Amino acid sequence: MASLTSISQSHTLLKKPNFTSSIPHNLSSSFTPRDFLLSKTQSLKLPQMASRSYVVSASTTETPRKRYPGEAKGFVEEMRFVAMKLHTKEQAKEGEKEVKQPEEHSVRKWEPSIDGYLKFLVDSKLVYDTLESIIDKAAFPIYAEFRNTGLERSEKLAKDLQWFEEQGYAIPKPSSPGITYAEYLKEISDKDPQAFICHFYNTYFAHSAGGRMIGKKVAQQILNNRELEFYKWDGDLSQLLQNVRDKLNKVAESWTRDEKNHCLEETEKSFKHSGEILRLILS
Numbered sequence: 001m002a003s004l005t006s007i008s009q010s011h012t013l014l015k016k017p018n019f020t021s022s023i024p025h026n027l028s029s030s031f032t033p034r035d036f037l038l039s040k041t042q043s044l045k046l047p048q049m050a051s052r053s054y055v056v057s058a059s060t061t062e063t064p065r066k067r068y069p070g071e072a073k074g075f076v077e078e079m080r081f082v083a084m085k086l087h088t089k090e091q092a093k094e095g096e097k098e099v100k101q102p103e104e105h106s107v108r109k110w111e112p113s114i115d116g117y118l119k120f121l122v123d124s125k126l127v128y129d130t131l132e133s134i135i136d137k138a139a140f141p142i143y144a145e146f147r148n149t150g151l152e153r154s155e156k157l158a159k160d161l162q163w164f165e166e167q168g169y170a171i172p173k174p175s176s177p178g179i180t181y182a183e184y185l186k187e188i189s190d191k192d193p194q195a196f197i198c199h200f201y202n203t204y205f206a207h208s209a210g211g212r213m214i215g216k217k218v219a220q221q222i223l224n225n226r227e228l229e230f231y232k233w234d235g236d237l238s239q240l241l242q243n244v245r246d247k248l249n250k251v252a253e254s255w256t257r258d259e260k261n262h263c264l265e266e267t268e269k270s271f272k273h274s275g276e277i278l279r280l281i282l283s
Contacts, residue, residue, distance in 0.1 A: 068260075069081045074245070074249040074252075075248065075249050075252035075253075075255075075260060075263075076201070076245045076248045076249050076252075078260070078264060079198065079201050079202070079248075079263070079264065079267070080205075082264050082267045083202055083205075083206070083267055083271075085097075086267060086268060086271050088104045088105075090104070090105055090106040091104065091106065091210065101275060101279060102279065102282050103275055103278045103279045103281070103282060104275070107210075107213055107214050107217045108217070110214075110217065110218075110221075110281065110282060111221075111282065112217075112218045112221055112222055112281045112282060113222070113281075113282075113283070114169065114222055115172075115283075116280055116281045116282055116283040117218055117222065117280075117281050118161075118164060118169060118171065118172055119172055119175055119280040119281075119283060120277060120278065120280040120281045121157060121160060121161060121164075121230070122161065122171065122172055122173070122174055122175070122178065123174050123175055123177055123178025123179075123181075123277045123280060124153070124157060124178070124230075124277060125153075125154060125157040125158065125161065126174045126178040126179065126181075126182050127178055127181050127182055127185070127203065127277065128152070128153040128154045128157060128203075129154050129182075130181075130182040130185050130186060131185060131199075131200060131203060131204075132152055132154050134185065134186065134189045134196070135147055135200075139189060139190050140189075140193045142193060142197070142251045143189075143193070143196075145247045145250075145251060146200065146244065146247060149204075149240060149243065149244050149247075150233060150234060150235050150240040150243075151204045151208070151233070151240055151241070151244060153204075153207065153230060156228075156229040156230050156232065157229070157230050159229045160228045160229050160230050163228075175280065177273070177276035177277045177279070177280060178277055180273070180276075181273040181274075181276075181277065184269075184273065185199060192262075194255065194259050194260070194262050194263040194266070195262065195263065195266040195269075197248070197251070197252075197263060198263045198264070198266035198267055198270055199266065199269075199270045199273075201248060202267060202270040202271070202274070203270070203274065204244070205241065205244075206274065208233075208237060208241060211231070212231050214278075214281070215227070215228060215230060215231040216231070218281065
């Protein structure tokens with residue numbers, strides 16, 4: 001219920017009363033206060049009073065703000081919702097993206113090669129090295145919240161690459177997809193924490209889900225079912241993920257809606273960069 005300011009009657013009965021209204025700025029510009037009816041009879045009844053205030057209330061209906069998908073459960077659920085929409089139907093039942101690239105097909109249809117997989121592992125390590133270095137240096141205080149989460153992958157990948165080398169494989173240098181993504185992460189981490197957090201979330205959480213499926217399939221096809229360290233976590237993975245979800249939700253509580261939306265909008269770039277690295281497996 002919004003209240004209009006008091007209306008003062010003129011000292012003389014020859015002048016019409018002036019009405020001044022103060023309308024809350026958040027009401028629609030089309031809002032019009034109800035007409036005020038002040039009869040001459042009402043005015044003449046109180047000649048002894050210099051002024052008389054009338055308080056008139058106007059009833060307004062304010063439409064509640066529409067919630068974003070997943071918002072009721074926390075910001076991580078909002079990020080998950082946006083990310084799932086960027087999958088294809090072959091990759092996830094919630095996916096809406098049309099299949100355009102080889103890596104967007106179901107992993108069952110992949111034909112990986114050892115050389116391609118090594119390129120993928122090397123570029124992935126560069127990305128995780130970069131993410132974990134940024135978190136460690138913490139250009140923004142919120143980054144420090146995500147140190148030692150148990151999701152870190154850099155050391156695990158180093159062990160896997162060492163194993164491949166011991167098997168006689170030549171370890172390639174990082175290629176353009178990994179280098180480009182690492183540079184982009186460095187760039188946004190220094191000036192755009194919301195964008196960086198989007199990449200942090202999508203990189204680690206995607207690997208814990210679809211990434212494990214990819215690892216299992218590749219191991220079956222070209223590694224004689226060997227499970228790499230890249231797909232192993234110290235401790236209960238579901239609990240590690242929940243701990244990070246809680247931290248992400250807590251950090252996002254201090255963000256404005258515009259900052260949250262900016263973070264969500266970065267999801268597409270995250271998928272673009274990770275997709276280019278994933279494609280290396282099939283090269």
